[in-house]
Amino acid sequence: MLLEHLTNYCDEKYQEQCARGKCSIDECTHDHGSCPQPGENKCELCLREVHYHHPNGRKDYTCDKIVNYYVCRYAHKYASEIAYSFDVLDCLSTYDKFNILSIGCGPAPDLMAFEKYNMEHNSVPITYIGFDVNPRWKPIHQEIVNYCGSTGMKAQFVPEDAVEYFRTNKVFKANVLVLEYVVSHFICTEQFDQLDQFFSDVAEHIVAFMEKDAVIIIQDTNHYKLGRDDFVRLVRSIWARGQKFKRYKRYFDFNINNNEQKYRKPYPSTVLKYRPSRHLQETYCSPRDCCGGVQLLLELEVKK
Numbered sequence: 001m002l003l004e005h006l007t008n009y010c011d012e013k014y015q016e017q018c019a020r021g022k023c024s025i026d027e028c029t030h031d032h033g034s035c036p037q038p039g040e041n042k043c044e045l046c047l048r049e050v051h052y053h054h055p056n057g058r059k060d061y062t063c064d065k066i067v068n069y070y071v072c073r074y075a076h077k078y079a080s081e082i083a084y085s086f087d088v089l090d091c092l093s094t095y096d097k098f099n100i101l102s103i104g105c106g107p108a109p110d111l112m113a114f115e116k117y118n119m120e121h122n123s124v125p126i127t128y129i130g131f132d133v134n135p136r137w138k139p140i141h142q143e144i145v146n147y148c149g150s151t152g153m154k155a156q157f158v159p160e161d162a163v164e165y166f167r168t169n170k171v172f173k174a175n176v177l178v179l180e181y182v183v184s185h186f187i188c189t190e191q192f193d194q195l196d197q198f199f200s201d202v203a204e205h206i207v208a209f210m211e212k213d214a215v216i217i218i219q220d221t222n223h224y225k226l227g228r229d230d231f232v233r234l235v236r237s238i239w240a241r242g243q244k245f246k247r248y249k250r251y252f253d254f255n256i257n258n259n260e261q262k263y264r265k266p267y268p269s270t271v272l273k274y275r276p277s278r279h280l281q282e283t284y285c286s287p288r289d290c291c292g293g294v295q296l297l298l299e300l301e302v303k304k
Helices: 002-019 044-051 064-085 090-094 109-120 135-149 162-168 183-188 192-205 228-240 278-283
Strands: 098-103 126-131 154-158 176-180 215-220 245-251 294-300
Touching: 002 064, 002 109, 002 135, 002 278, 044 064, 064 109, 064 135, 064 176, 064 215, 064 278, 064 294, 098 109, 109 126, 109 176, 135 154, 162 192, 183 192, 183 215, 183 228, 192 228, 215 228, 228 245, 228 294
Parallel strands: 098 126, 098 176, 126 154, 176 215
Antiparallel strands: 215 294, 245 294
């Protein structure tokens, strides 16, 4: 399966990179020219700078070692979070194909989840187009394409802005749109002022051309400062264009006491649906890892 294949691939690459020693000053891609000492958790400190918007820290996944570490650290978690949405979106079991469009796809954990769902349920053709402007993902994307070519899935990755691409190119007729940790990335990379335009463009240039029985999956951080409360902007943009839909809000309740983090309805569990191997858990993860964040799920009006 892709999840296991890619985490093994990235683990091997990361161990090779670590064996070569610490990056030289010329190689270092840290925003302020000096990468933190890796310590026991290796690249975890840099990832925290990206995810928690450290003012003097790394702003994005701009390091080859980090992207490999990222896959080993988070692929099982993020694929598991997407998999929980399948329990809500019953319509997926009726699809005769999955045409998935993923914006800000990174290492494609959504594709990993859909492959596993497909194997367990209806076994239909999967076509996947992922958009991510970060060139550091290119070797990983090529590995995914190679894997898919040997399994019958079709995967393509476009290193461009998805909205800009579909303004001038033929729209991919998707029945699944995924935005996984994209909204928070806008904020962490100081692009908050572009969020309204992004949602409007997604509604106009992508959602408007999707199948009418399509679904939209938004998975992101459960924090008001990282875009959770801005999901409604996309809802309004879609509604304003006459598209009707069913809406589901879900969150992962890991003993949450703050009522503002209770995003409508909790999932019954936070346990990872896909567990990393013992090696990956001991090297990159934590036995306490669980699913987190919130989801906004939209099921577009079914064709009459």
